[in-house]
Amino acid sequence: MIVRLNNTTTSAIAREIDELHVERGEAAQGRVLTLVIITDGPHLETALETINSASREHPCRVIAMVTDAEGHTTAEPGPEESAPARQIDPDDECISYKATEHGGEHTLDAEIRFGSDAGAGEVVVLKPVTALLDHSDALVIPLLVPDAPLVVWWPGNPPQDPSKDPIGAMATSRITDVMGSDDRQAAFASLLEHSGAEDVDLSWTRTTIWRALLASMVDQPPHLPITSARVTGQSHYLPLELLASWLALKLHVPVSVERDPEARAITGVYFERSDGTMSMERHKTDQARINQPGQASQAISMPLRTAVDCMSEELGRLDPDEVYQDVIRQGWPMVDHNSQDQP
Structure with missing residues (x-):
């Protein structure tokens, strides 16, 4: 229902x-x-579809702030959406401008979605005029669930400094997704400069399964020292760069990155030891293969992570991700991130 x-x-x-x-x-x-x-507006429904699925594990109130709503006409309700359009009540304590100040145009339109349109909670879509975006925190505060954490997600272009954003400054957790931005390299360079303890990017979350499996693989005998590592995968793909930075930080060995414009996501990690090369590879399928010197190859299921997978993980872990902060502050400079290839 809408x-x-x-x-x-x-x-x-x-x-x-x-x-x-x-x-x-x-x-x-x-x-x-x-x-x-x-x-x-163009990315609103995709983001809501992702959260509707993720919220089934983490029931939440979703407030979607549309940043380019001014000048867009709100569609009339369909037969099943019979609620009349509300007008400003002069007695309301509200965050809005009088309609006359904008020539009678809408200043704040909204949608409230329940049931099948809202996952395991309710969705409030706010469509303010541009002038109201400077007071976006005041628009959101009356709608927050009392005594519950506040999470902010930018599925597209993030602000230069999320902690200085009016809503981001109030958040328990701030989630960005550089892979959804128009200029990935510039967006991540800005996040590197301004990242705080409450910040995380979904590019890091996309590497969770790789990190877990690689840690398990390295922990198997014969425990020979690793002398170097190599990571291969898609060009202009930030998760590849972050995984390499994590390996450099944890292993304290040289880590190189090989980028393939034909690849889809991360395709392999290779560790050099005195007895040969130990590797985990994934090519064009949802299956990975672990290769250890002197042992038979092992196949394991390893599908690409979806936005729903990543958001479900982040919504279930609202405490600061200290490993991510260590990787972008200490591990990132340890790897040669060729400027023409990354992120």
Whole structure:
């Protein structure tokens, strides 16, 4: 179910949510966190589809802030969406401008989604005029789930410094995704400069399975010293660069990166030891193969991680990722990240 509120206020949105909970016999107390998505209109539905799936493991209230809503006309409700468009109540305590200040145009439109349109929670889509984006924190505060962590996700272009963003400054956890930005190299260079303890990028989360399997593989006997490592994979792919940086930090050996424009994601990691090469490879399938000197090759299932997989992991771990911070601060300079090939 989708309820649309046109030219509305934050207090009116909060009241509507409460009324819908009462009508449906639900309670918001079961929400474990509030997730704010900051995105543009073209990428809104893709981001919401991802969160709708991820929220089934982590019930949450989702607030989607559309950053380019000004000038876009809100569609009229369909037959199943019969709620009338709300108007600004002069008695409301609200975060909005009077419609007359913008020539009668909408200043804040919203959608409230429940049921099959909202995963295991409710979704509030805010579509403010550009001037209101400077006060985005004030727009969000009345809609937060009380006493619950606040997570902010930028699925596209992140701010230069997420901690200085009005909403990001309030967050328990800040999630970016450089792979979804228009300029990956510039975006990650900025994140490297400004990253704080509450920050993590989904490029790092995409390497979780690789890191777990590689750690297990290295831990197997005969425990011979590793003298060097090589990582291969897709060009302009930040997870490849982060995995190499993690290996350099943990193994304290030279780590090289081989980039292939034809590759799809990370394709292999190779460790050099005195008895030969130990490797884990994945090529064009969802299956990886572990090769150890003097042993038979082993095949293991290793599908590419989806955005749903990555967001589910991050929503389930809201404490600072200290390993990620160590990798980007200490491990990243230990690897030659050729500027023309990365991220």
